[in-house]
Amino acid sequence: MKDSNNPGQNSNNTSRHASIVELLSTPPAIAQQPQSATELEAISLSRNASATSLDSQMSSTTSCLTKVHAQKWQHIQLSQLIEENKLVTVEESVSVEEAFNTLVRHNLTSLPVEHASNDMNCFTFDYNDLNSYLLLVLNKIQVNDPKVARDCQMGKPVPVGEIVKLTPKNQFHKLRETDNLSMAMGILGSGVHRLAITDLEGTQIKGILSQRRLIKYLWDNARQFSSLQPLLNSSLRDLGIGVLDSQTAPTSRQSRVISIQGEEQLIMALYKMHNERISSIAVVDNHGNLLGNISVTDVKHVTRTSQYPLLHNTCRHFISVILNSRGLEMGKDSFPIFHVYPSSSLARTLAKLVATKAHRLWIVQPENSAASTPSSAISSSPQSTTLNAHAGANDHEVPNRSGSPISVKSFDENTAQTASTPLFEKEYRTGKLIGVVSLTDILGLLARRQTEHKQVDPQAARRQRGSVAV
Known part of the structure; x- marks a missing residue:
């Protein structure tokens, strides 16, 4: 897809409906009010939503989306962002498997793990913890608790409360519902992934505010x-x-560009994400061209014993598995667009982050003007028609909606691997990987430019968490 600023680039194409990703990759005309409620819905839909299900999406959209705010965004109280129906907790005694199933069942990316009811200083369980647990089961990492390690490797149930202690975490920041967005921006802009919103007394958690939210x-x-x-x-x-x-060494306030070769084994990508304390990693070819993206949430595709062979197959193949399984499950005709260019506007970058539900986008430098092939051109290729019909919008931050891990037996892996090659050649080789931009980078920018937090350091939380790698 061309990274064009022309919102009408597909307006003359009547042979196919534009995918939600295509709609969202072009930012709205900010200066103009939407013509109708339907137009506003189309702008705010995630790229997983079907273009024919606008009514169901509208019912799940919060009232904040259509409310005109008279005050500045910095002064908006956090109470307006609370999604109480999304606040789901688990007890520390439940097994990791049960906690994972809860994540999937409620379409969440993290869960507070309570020592007791209304635990105000609880840890959170997320897909980084699940990744560490899987690596522990496979005896790929070492921890300081030999009993937990032994139980994991013997297949015994392990309390989720024990696993969340193994992954370095930031302080569980809490703000009251009457606090404003400026205060939240100062915390989340420092690299903290989520914070708790409490009642006025600070004695009960009412919601979780994440960077992505x-x-x-x-x-x-x-x-x-x-x-x-x-x-x-x-x-x-x-x-x-x-x-x-x-090629330039990052400053103390910048992230490093961390990638893995497409022909390396998937298990190495998971290990690298664990070591580097990152939630996603770029997959590149031998020339440094971007092939795709693997996220820790993709661990859900290898949580069954029958899926373990995927761990020793290539990262490139795993990307095709993700695309095909999503396509068969949701029936979407769309592609995940995890890249932007140095010339991309912040609006375009935000649109893609919202559409992909990702924590970071990879910055590429296209080799020439033909590097970004339009999706419509790819669709017309006989070699890629089959995969295009089954390749779903890769939901890298929200668990699959089926309520359970996807079985690798639900499709022909050999066919997927063969069919995916033309797709990767045309759709994913959009240019050489040269950089990365994350939610933290953007929130840090907003904090420094538009709040009182002029010295916020986007790498502060990451340094506090530390890195296993030397």
Whole structure:
């Protein structure tokens, strides 16, 4: 797909409906109010939503999305972002498997793990913990608790409360529901992934505010926040956020560009994400061209013993497994777009982050103008027609909606691997991987530019968590 700023690039194509990813990869005209409620819905839908299910999506959208805010976004109280129906907790005594099933059942990416009811200082269980647990089961990592390690490797149930202690975590930050977005921005912009919103007394957690939720809120309401417009219209290069050149050593406030070769085994990608304390990793070919993206949430595809052979297959093959399993499950005709360019606007970057539900996008430098092949052109290729019909929008941050891990036996892996080759050649080789931009980078920028937190350091939380790798 061309990274064009022309929102009508597919307007003349009547032979196929544009996928949700295509719709969302073009940011809305911020200066104009939407013509109708339907138009606003189309802007804020995630790329997993079907274009024919707008009514069901509208019912799940919070009232904040259509409310015109008279005050500045910095002064909005956190109570407006609380999604109480999304607050699900588990007791520390439940097994890791049960905690994982709870994540999937409620379409969540993290769960507070309580020592007792209304535990205000609880840990959280997320897919990074699940990844560590899997590596422990496979005896790929060592921990300081030999009993937990032994139980994992023997297949015994392990309490989730023990596993969450093995992965370094940041302090569980808490703000009251009457606190404002500016305060939340200062915390999340430092690299903290989520914080708790409590009642006025600070004695009960009412909701969890994540980096991704805050970004989506700002994007969905961007038309009402005029102060954001100059930033949204600026390019990543002009804003100086993220890493725009992997050949230059990153500063103390920048992330490193971490990637893995497409022909390396999947288990090495999971191990590398564990070591580096990252939630996703870029997959590149031998020339450094971006092939795709693997996230810790993809661990859900290898949680069954029958799926373990995938761990010793290539990362490149695993990407085709993700695309095909999502396509067969959801029947979507769309592609995950995990890349932007140095010239991409912040608005375009936000749109893609919201659409893919990702924590980071990879910055590529296209070799030439033909590097980004339009999806419509790919669809017309006989070699890629089959995969295009089954390749779903890769949901890298939300568990699959079936309520259980996807079985690798649900499709012909050999066919998927063969059919995926033309797709990767045309769709994913969009350019050489040169950088990365994350939610933390963007929230840190907003904090420094538009709040009182002028010195916020986007790498502060990461340094606190530390890295296993030397």
